[in-house]
């Protein structure tokens with residue numbers, strides 16, 4: 120019997136949108152339905168990827184270096200974790216993936232989309248998420264949520280104009296890929312959001 124490929128789900132949104140709160144909830148929901156689920160994150164997800172994450176979140180660097188390191192970490196993540204898991208039939212949930220590069224390095228830092236597309240083509244031409252949950256909140260709400268959390272990393276310390284660009288680029292991606300990307304209004308109560316997420320992943 121040929122094993123069916125597992126499903127690949129990604130969570131996206133500006134910092135403070137509340138996506139990370141829901142990753143384990145969706146994973147638990149799927150596990151109760153008999154799926155083998157792996158949760159992971161970007162940048163990171165592998166030993167080398169986590170080293171790169173520490174650099175990316177805390178060191179100043181040229182914006183192209185930043186984009187290249189994001190995709191270097193992603194290359195490793197796909198090779199070591201994502202692709203083998205999907206081939207085994209497991210489901211993979213990643214807290215961020217390539218849409219984040221288009222949003223942060225593209226919309227936030229204004230790196231050309233052509234360069235990002237070239238990197239995407241190089242690193243994962245034949246792999247796209249089956250479903251992307253884009254957690255969306257107004258910038259002021261996100262900022263408030265962030266201020267209540269821990270010490271801020273390099274990205275979280277950016278100004279509102281940066282996040283406006285990030286949010287706009289995410290919403291633009293959602294318009295471009297309406298089949299894959301679902302915008303979640305993350306200002307609603309947690310339970311309402313959880314129920315919507317369960318419906319969306321059930322439809323897969």
Ligand code: TYD
Pocket residue numbers: 134139161162189214215216217219220221223224274275
């Ligand atoms: P985040 O996912 O928000 O983790 P935490 O909840 O621990 O803060 O942090 C990752 C940061 O990396 C986030 O600010 C967005 C940024 N990022 C990019 O700029 N480009 C990318 O391609 C990815 C995957 C993340």
